[in-house]
Amino acid sequence: MNVGTDAQPSCRSKPAAADRGYEGLARSELPLDTVELARCLIGKIVVRSTSEGVLSGRVVETEAYPVGDAAGHAYRGETARNHALFLCPGHAYVYLAYGVAYMLNVSSEAAGVGAGVLIRALEPLEGIATMQRNRRVENLRDLARGPGRLAAALDVDRRLDGADLCRLGPLWIARDPREAPEIGTSTRIGLSREADRRLRFYIRGNRFVSGPKALNS
DNA sequence: AGTGCGATTGACT
DNA sequence: GTCAATCGCACTA
Numbered sequence: 001m002n003v004g005t006d007a008q009p010s011c012r013s014k015p016a017a018a019d020r021g022y023e024g025l026a027r028s029e030l031p032l033d034t035v036e037l038a039r040c041l042i043g044k045i046v047v048r049s050t051s052e053g054v055l056s057g058r059v060v061e062t063e064a065y066p067v068g069d070a071a072g073h074a075y076r077g078e079t080a081r082n083h084a085l086f087l088c089p090g091h092a093y094v095y096l097a098y099g100v101a102y103m104l105n106v107s108s109e110a111a112g113v114g115a116g117v118l119i120r121a122l123e124p125l126e127g128i129a130t131m132q133r134n135r136r137v138e139n140l141r142d143l144a145r146g147p148g149r150l151a152a153a154l155d156v157d158r159r160l161d162g163a164d165l166c167r168l169g170p171l172w173i174a175r176d177p178r179e180a181p182e183i184g185t186s187t188r189i190g191l192s193r194e195a196d197r198r199l200r201f202y203i204r205g206n207r208f209v210s211g212p213k214a215l216n217s
Numbered sequence: 218a219g220t221g222c223g224a225t226t227g228a229c230t
Numbered sequence: 231g232t233c234a235a236t237c238g239c240a241c242t243a
Contacts, residue, residue, distance in 0.1 A: 105224085
């Protein structure tokens with residue numbers, strides 16, 4: 001539980017070690033601003049390192065939950081559950097939605113300020129066979145299309161809440177050498193409050209993006 | 218202590 | 231397209 005929250009000097013970690021050809025993202029490269037971070041994370045690579053091996057995928061869809069957003073979990077202040085949202089940028093906030101699916105978020109804003117970015121979908125890259133086993137699904141397109149599916153594919157749950165994504169470890173973020181993708185914008189998915197804000201970002205035309213057609217144009 | 222309700226998914230009509 | 235599953239949290243009393 002709560003990997004990397006208390007004991008580690010988490011806001012000053014040295015980043016950027018390379019592993020398996022990926023180059024880790026330094027915390028200094030992450031925008032403090034939640035919406036900017038949501039855009040920045042598009043096209044980055046999430047790397048999950050386990051005893052089974054390495055799983056990875058390219059981020060193709062995110063949603064921002066900025067300061068003052070009534071739909072955000074930090075809206076009513078800090079609690080035991082949402083503590084990780086109040087860490088400095090680049091920490092994992094993982095929670096269980098609907099009692100059914102884990103959601104992987106990246107903390108944003110300065111330490112002490114609660115906000116974050118939900119990662120909603122990945123294009124699977126490495127460890128596809130393991131992801132297929134984790135998800136009990138064969139179809140590549142369905143492996144990590146949706147926030148709960150993504151977490152299941154990567155074997156992410158509350159154990160990784162608070163993990164520092166800017167350090168090599170069980171879960172971290174890397175650059176993608178590919179050219180920057182074209183990013184689309186839409187309203188967020190599955191909300192009743194703040195439903196009209198266009199805080200969802202995705203790679204245009206990417207088949208691993210979740211959500212209805214109407215939101216993916 | 219009890220209730221309502223999700224940042225979803227998978228099964229089914 | 232509809233809908234139940236399932237559980238932790240926030241809120242009321």
